[in-house]
Structures are given as structure tokens and as C-alpha cells.
Amino acid sequence: MSAMAYAMTDSATMLRRNLRHALRYPSLTLAGLMMPIVILLLFVGVLGDTLGAGLHGAGGSDAGYVNYVAPGIILMTVASGCLATAVAVCVDMTGGIINRFRTMAISRASLLTGHVLGSMIQTLISTGVVIGVAVLLGFAPTAGPLEWLAAAGLLVLLAFALTWLAVLIGLVAKSAESASNTPLLIQFLPFVSSAFVPVDSMPAGVRWFAENQPFTPITETIRGLLLGTPVGSHAAIAAAWCVGVALISYFGARAVFNRARAS
Amino acid sequence: MTQQTTPALAVSANGLRKSYGDKTVLDGIDLDVAERTIFALLGPNGAGKTTTVQILSTLITADAGQLRVGGHDVARDPEAVRAATGVAGQYSAVDDLLTGEENLILIADLLHLGRSEGRRRAAELLERFDLSEAATKTAATYSGGMRRRLDLAMTLVGRPRIIFLDEPTAGLDPRSRRTMWQIVRELVADGATIFLTTQYLEEADRLADRIAVLDRGKLVADGTADELKRLVSGGHIRLRFADASALAAAARLLAGSARDDEALTLQLPSDGSVQSVRAVLARLDAQAIDVEELSIHTPDLDDVFLALTGTHDGENHKELIA
Numbered sequence: 001m002s003a004m005a006y007a008m009t010d011s012a013t014m015l016r017r018n019l020r021h022a023l024r025y026p027s028l029t030l031a032g033l034m035m036p037i038v039i040l041l042l043f044v045g046v047l048g049d050t051l052g053a054g055l056h057g058a059g060g061s062d063a064g065y066v067n068y069v070a071p072g073i074i075l076m077t078v079a080s081g082c083l084a085t086a087v088a089v090c091v092d093m094t095g096g097i098i099n100r101f102r103t104m105a106i107s108r109a110s111l112l113t114g115h116v117l118g119s120m121i122q123t124l125i126s127t128g129v130v131i132g133v134a135v136l137l138g139f140a141p142t143a144g145p146l147e148w149l150a151a152a153g154l155l156v157l158l159a160f161a162l163t164w165l166a167v168l169i170g171l172v173a174k175s176a177e178s179a180s181n182t183p184l185l186i187q188f189l190p191f192v193s194s195a196f197v198p199v200d201s202m203p204a205g206v207r208w209f210a211e212n213q214p215f216t217p218i219t220e221t222i223r224g225l226l227l228g229t230p231v232g233s234h235a236a237i238a239a240a241w242c243v244g245v246a247l248i249s250y251f252g253a254r255a256v257f258n259r260a261r262a263s
Numbered sequence: 264m265t266q267q268t269t270p271a272l273a274v275s276a277n278g279l280r281k282s283y284g285d286k287t288v289l290d291g292i293d294l295d296v297a298e299r300t301i302f303a304l305l306g307p308n309g310a311g312k313t314t315t316v317q318i319l320s321t322l323i324t325a326d327a328g329q330l331r332v333g334g335h336d337v338a339r340d341p342e343a344v345r346a347a348t349g350v351a352g353q354y355s356a357v358d359d360l361l362t363g364e365e366n367l368i369l370i371a372d373l374l375h376l377g378r379s380e381g382r383r384r385a386a387e388l389l390e391r392f393d394l395s396e397a398a399t400k401t402a403a404t405y406s407g408g409m410r411r412r413l414d415l416a417m418t419l420v421g422r423p424r425i426i427f428l429d430e431p432t433a434g435l436d437p438r439s440r441r442t443m444w445q446i447v448r449e450l451v452a453d454g455a456t457i458f459l460t461t462q463y464l465e466e467a468d469r470l471a472d473r474i475a476v477l478d479r480g481k482l483v484a485d486g487t488a489d490e491l492k493r494l495v496s497g498g499h500i501r502l503r504f505a506d507a508s509a510l511a512a513a514a515r516l517l518a519g520s521a522r523d524d525e526a527l528t529l530q531l532p533s534d535g536s537v538q539s540v541r542a543v544l545a546r547l548d549a550q551a552i553d554v555e556e557l558s559i560h561t562p563d564l565d566d567v568f569l570a571l572t573g574t575h576d577g578e579n580h581k582e583l584i585a
Contacts, residue, residue, distance in 0.1 A: 006375070013369065017358070020365065095359075096357070099322060099350070100352075100370075100417065102321075103322055103349075104345055104370075104421075105345040105346040106374075
């Protein structure tokens with residue numbers, strides 16, 4: 001077998017390990033799935049009428065608040081997968097097992113690759129479940145197959161970027177506790193974007209932040225693809241953010257991982 | 264120097280140095296480990312034992328030194344070193360969330376043993392390390408001794424020729440410790456070379472073919488257990504008497520003895536043999552001097568260790584060597 005084939009075999013082995021962990025101890029994964037569902041229920045079931053009426057007044061779509069908020073909740077699902085990933089990477093790096101892997105003749109990158117693949121699979125399954133719940137609550141996307149494909153592509157790209165970011169957070173964190181705190185910021189970032197209310201309804205300072213943070217263009221792009229609202233330049237900006245975060249996180253994680261020494 | 268060209272060396276280090284910032288951890292270590300032997304690196308906490316193992320097992324890099332493990336240059340060909348060695352660190356490197364069996368199969372998969380061979384090897388190791396019953400329980404539920412055995416079993420999946428064991432029995436109860444010693448002996452009988460670190464003298468004495476004593480980053484002695492014992496002054500017998508007059512009389516009789524008036528004891532050099540003890544007692548009997556108590560002291564590695572590393576009462580023991 002070539003070095004490349006070995007790297008792929010080792011990554012697959014690590015992926016199996018991570019999926020086994022997730023199946024055996026699903027609490028973190030389930031928490032990552034439950035949070036967006038609870039928020040969806042809260043915003044649609046409890047706050048939906050008021051927010052929807054406000055939206056209507058502010059010139060938003062009148063297709064019901066669930067349609068407005070669902071794209072943002074879908075993004076939130078992708079973001080909440082980060083927490084489990086960061087914790088899992090940190091536990092691996094601070095435990096004894098990493099030293100065993102490092103003293104074996106295996107592809108070094110496979111440990112991280114296994115985490116990234118495992119997390120992405122879990123995140124994308126969670127995302128599918130959340131989309132299903134949103135549909136049950138009345139979410140009615142107007143997208144054709146091509147738009148769905150494009151939306152899925154952007155979601156995969158976002159999941160890829162955020163997972164590598166989570167890996168980087170997990171590598172840098174000194175303990176599982178701190179590894180679980182940082183991703184919370186990413187998880188809550190969608191609240192200060194166009195995910196829940198249009199940015200023009202926000203006060204000036206917050207609005208500036210909301211307009212310029214990645215979740216607004218990503219939300220607008222998904223919303224446009226799934227519901228036919230105008231996308232404009234959002235798609236390009238969204239893609240640029242994802243690629244940028246992915247590249248920085250990937251190279252950052254690689255550098256930290258290679259530098260990290262046994263303590 | 265002919266040793267260095269012999270291919271039968273499993274591990275060799277020449278001028279191994281490592282420092283962190285301005286703290287020198289290893290200050291020019293030279294050591295040779297012959298194949299199919301047990302080598303013990305003995306030293307107190309903080310002597311640099313773990314650092315040595317981490318460097319030889321490619322976990323960290325040395326600042327200087329020629330290092331060869333299994334015939335491969337550690338700096339130039341770490342992958343070949345990794346393929347030839349197995350390492351069991353001080354903290355068990357097991358996956359707590361997986362069962363014992365899954366842990367072993369994980370390692371077998373990473374070594375590309377193939378599905379059926381991996382399962383066979385896992386079952387064999389579980390059996391050998393008395394873990395068959397716990398095979399389907401997660402490692403998190405294992406006792407300290409079981410974790411250590413699983414850890415060692417994982418190290419052995421790939422049948423490494425050279426095995427590094429960093430304090431393999433630290434924190435184990437006496438029974439688990441004995442089990443571990445037995446396992447180590449079997450490994451060598453099967454053709455492996457063992458490089459272990461320990462702070463237990465008894466362990467080095469019982470197991471190792473050669474012992475090197477590491478103290479504050481330097482090797483202070485290197486040899487067989489017997490050679491090391493010869494480094495400290497020989498054995499002695501100690502006699503205790505009922506009163507000061509008996510002590511004084513005995514001291515006059517036995518020239519070259521060291522007298523302790525407080526403890527009413529007399530200490531005299533002896534190889535501890537039955538004849539020499541009998542001879543001493545016969546001389547005392549002839550003068551009708553009664554001995555309350557007699558004890559025989561042969562030097563053990565404790566004496567050597569303390570003498571060389573001067574951990575506790577360093578002053579005393581330095582005099583001992585001099």
C-alpha cells in the first residue's frame with residue numbers, strides 16, 4: 001500500500017473510533033442537536049407570532065416566521081456541532097492515548113482527519129433532523145433540486161470550516177472545560193445576525209457587527225436558495241468566509257498539532 | 264568501543280542532551296542496551312528518566328547526541344524506529360470510551376494487521392493478560408492493574424522487538440507488580456529487548472540484566488546489579504550488647520570495628536558468610552562476652568542508589584563510597 005492509501009486507511013480507523021465514541025456516549029452530540037430544536041420551538045411556537053408580525057411591519061416576507069428563522073436555525077445546528085468536536089479533540093490531546101498514536105508508525109494527520117470526518121457526519125445528520133423538524137413546523141422551502149444542492153454545498157463547506165475551527169480550539173485548549181466554552185461564542189453568533197430578525201431592525205452598532213459577521217451572508221444565501229429571496233453578493237461573501245475560516249483553521253490546527261509535544 | 268559496531272545493540276545513545284530553556288534535563292547520556300536483555304534506567308523523580316524514554320521513542324527530539332534504536336537513527340528515520348518499537352508510558356494510553364477488545368482492535372487496525380488477524384491477536388492478548396472476562400467492558404471501568412495490563416497489551420499488538428516501559432509498575436499493588444515482572448521476563452524469553460525505567464531498586468535488581476543510575480540528568484553508574492553493589496563498601500555485621508562494659512570489652516577484642524556507645528552496638532566489616540559470623544561469635548564466647556542481638560547487612564541496591572544519587576542523607580553516603 002502506498003503512503004496515501006495508508007493515510008486513508010488510518011483515517012477510516014480513526015473515524016470508526018470517533019463514531020463509536022459518539023454512539024456510546026451520545027450526550028454531547030444530542031445536546032448539539034437539541035439546542036437548535038429547542039430554539040426553533042421557542043422562536044416559532046412562543047415568539048413566532050410577534051416576531052412574524054414585526055417582520056411584516058419591517059418589510060420582511062409574510063410567509064410566516066418559521067420560514068424566516070429556519071435557515072438561521074439550520075446554520076446554528078452546524079455551529080453547535082463544534083462543541084462536541086472541540087471537547088473530543090481536547091480529551092484526546094490531553095489524555096495518554098495521543099502519545100501512543102505518536103509513537104506508532106501511523107499517518108499522523110489521521111487522528112485529526114478522523115475527528116473532522118466524524119464530526120461532519122454527525123453535524124450533517126443533525127442538520128437533516130433539524131430541517132425535518134422545521135418542515136413539520138411549517139417550513140416550506142420553494143427550492144428546486146439545484147438550489148437544494150447549492151444550499152447543501154454551502155452547509156457542507158460551513159461544517160468543514162467550523163469543524164476545523166473546533167479542532168483548532170480543541171488543540172489549543174488546556175482542558176475539556178475550556179474547550180467547551182469557546183465554541184459557545186460561535187454557537188451564539190447567529191443571534192446577532194440576520195438569522196432571527198433583519199439587521200435593519202437593529203441599533204446602529206449592533207447592526208454594523210451583524211452586517212459584517214459571517215452568519216449574516218451565510219444565512220441570507222441559504223434563505224435565498226431555499227426560499228427564493230434575493231441573494232445578491234451574499235453568496236460570494238459567504239463562500240469567502242467559509243473558505244477563509246477553513247484555511248486558517250486547517251493550517252493553524254496542523255501547525256499546533258505538529259508542534260504539540262508530549263508533556 | 265567494539266560494542267558500538269556490534270549489530271546486537273538494540274538501543275544506543277551517545278552524548279544525549281536535552282534542555283528546556285535553561286533547565287538541562289539530560290546532560291550527555293551514553294548508554295548501550297544489548298538485544299534480548301532487560302535494561303533498567305534507575306533514578307529518583309525528576310532525574311530525566313521519562314525524557315530519555317520519550318526521546319528514544321521519538322515522542323520528543325533530542326538537542327544533541329547520536330541515537331540508534333533497532334538499528335535506525337532516531338533523528339533521521341523516526342518512522343522506522345516507531346515501526347520497531349512499542350512504548351508503554353507512565354500514564355496508561357488507553358481509550359477509556361472503548362472496551363478492552365476494541366482498544367486492541369483499534370491498534371491492530373492502525374498497524375494494518377487485517378481484520379481476522381487483528382481479532383485473533385486481540386483475543387490472544389486478552390487471554391494472556393487475563394482480561395478476557397473484561398474484554399467487553401469499557402476501559403474506564405478497569406482497575407489500575409487492569410489498565411496497565413491493557414496498556415501493555417496494546418503496546419504488544421504489533422510484536423515490537425524493542426519495548427520501552429516507563430515506570431511499568433508505578434502505583435500497582437504488590438500482586439499486580441509481580442504479574443508485570445513475570446510478563447516482562449516472558450517478553451525477553453520471547454526475544455524482545457526491554458528498556459524500562461523505575462525508581463524501585465528491587466525492581467531493577469530483580470529484573471534487569473544491566474542497570475544505569477540516572478541522577479539530575481547524568482548517568483552516575485552503569486553495570487549489573489552485582490557490579491553496582493560492589494561500588495559501595497561491602498557488607499557488615501552489627502552486634503548489640505547489654506551494657507557498656509560488654510561493648511567496651513568486645514571493642515577491644517575486635518579490632519577495626521566501629522563502636523556506637525549510644526546504641527551499644529559494634530559494627531564490623533564482613534562478607535556475611537556463616538564462617539565469618541561463627542568466627543566472630545567464637546572469639547566473643549571465648550571471652551565470655553554476651554551478645555544481645557546480631558544482624559547481618561549485605562549491601563543492596565538501596566545503598567548504591569542512595570550513595571550515588573545522595574537523595575536523602577547524601578553526606579553520609581558519599582563518605583561511604585570514599
